[in-house]
Amino acid sequence: MVKRFQFIRKNRKRKNLTTEQLAEKADVSIDLVARLERGEREDVSISKLESILHALDLELGDVFKHSKLDKKSDEFVRKFLKLDAETREKYTDIFLSIIDLKNE
Structure with a gap:
């Protein structure tokens, strides 16, 4: 793990x-x-x-x-972290919903 x-x-x-x-x-x-x-x-x-x-x-x-990310993931993380906390929380919910849909 x-x-x-x-x-x-x-x-x-x-x-x-x-x-x-x-x-x-x-x-x-x-x-x-x-x-x-x-x-x-x-x-x-x-x-x-x-x-x-x-x-x-x-x-x-x-x-x-502490995580190794590829170039595209690293870019995503950098941009995501620049968002305010409320927007990050909303986007997190959206992204998790999308991932859950893919896994169904």
Whole structure:
């Protein structure tokens, strides 16, 4: 399983936070933080991910620093990250709906 969010654990430990403390600081469940760190969950909302990253003094773009993307995907990510949070959330819902349609 891809551990895209493994860097969360590294940064949490660097800040001397427990999983519980990070979850409380980010206002998300302990289970979510633990499962992201273990690579057992990839389907996290942008808003929850941003809350976790903010609690660690990180930005959304830091997620993609830990992933290898092809040229077109990299361009998409750069443009997507320039959008305001509300627009990103709307586009995320649209993109996920399109992907779900393709998988049906």
